Amino acid sequence: MFCSFLHLFPLTLPHAWTDIFSSSTLSLPPKGPLVKGKRCVVLTNGYYEWQQRNGQKQPYFIYFPQTVQKTFSKTDIEDEDPNGQRLLTMAGIFDYWEPPNGGEALYSYTIITVEASKSVSSIHHRMPAILDGDEAVGKWLDFAEIPTQEALKFIHPIDNLAFHPVSTVVNNSRNNTPECIMPIQLDLKKICFVFSRRPESVQAAK
Numbered sequence: 001m002f003c004s005f006l007h008l009f010p011l012t013l014p015h016a017w018t019d020i021f022s023s024s025t026l027s028l029p030p031k032g033p034l035v036k037g038k039r040c041v042v043l044t045n046g047y048y049e050w051q052q053r054n055g056q057k058q059p060y061f062i063y064f065p066q067t068v069q070k071t072f073s074k075t076d077i078e079d080e081d082p083n084g085q086r087l088l089t090m091a092g093i094f095d096y097w098e099p100p101n102g103g104e105a106l107y108s109y110t111i112i113t114v115e116a117s118k119s120v121s122s123i124h125h126r127m128p129a130i131l132d133g134d135e136a137v138g139k140w141l142d143f144a145e146i147p148t149q150e151a152l153k154f155i156h157p158i159d160n161l162a163f164h165p166v167s168t169v170v171n172n173s174r175n176n177t178p179e180c181i182m183p184i185q186l187d188l189k190k191i192c193f194v195f196s197r198r199p200e201s202v203q204a205a206k
Contacts, residue, residue, distance in 0.1 A: 034093045037143030042090040048170055049124040059170045060123050061181045062163040089137050091129040117157035129155045
């Protein structure tokens with residue numbers, strides 16, 4: 001699986017997802033899923049964000065720092081065994097809807113977003129609320145012992161992230177290949193070309 005969400009619900013069931021600003025979580029309906037304790041953790045290899053760059057959008061892959069031995073070589077990415085890979089743990093809430101006339105229930109989840117941390121703010125001004133560490137994950141999920149107000153203390157930006165630019169093949173949601181998360185070198189040739197030709201253009205004009 002390449003940067004796809006690992007749902008907490010069976011993949012055979014209908015499901016949907018969205019995101020919600022952390023500043024609006026406290027204004028959710030008093031009978032909503034957050035107050036009911038329907039807190040969940042969304043697992044993923046990483047997520048994409050697009051940076052405005054020279055009039056274009058450059059995609060970046062953002063993830064937890066991996067071990068020194070764990071690199072993003074093509075061989076490692078093609079190996080679907082997640083052993084040794086630290087997955088992102090994003091805070092969310094979930095709910096489900098049952099058709100009044102029977103049928104399969106629709107499961108849905110929402111990823112909470114916060115203001116971007118300093119480390120990724122140059123890419124985008126918002127980021128998912130990431131639970132960094134077992135304690136944060138455990139308390140967020142422990143709705144029986146941890147009340148909503150206390151659980152929300154774990155909803156904040158974090159700087160413990162790594163990222164690198166990736167190919168624009170990710171702009172097409174149908175693409176699901178190792179190339180989607182392979183690091184690339186940003187091409188500055190066009191920029192250098194423009195600046196190198198500029199004096200000649202000015203000289204020609206004279």
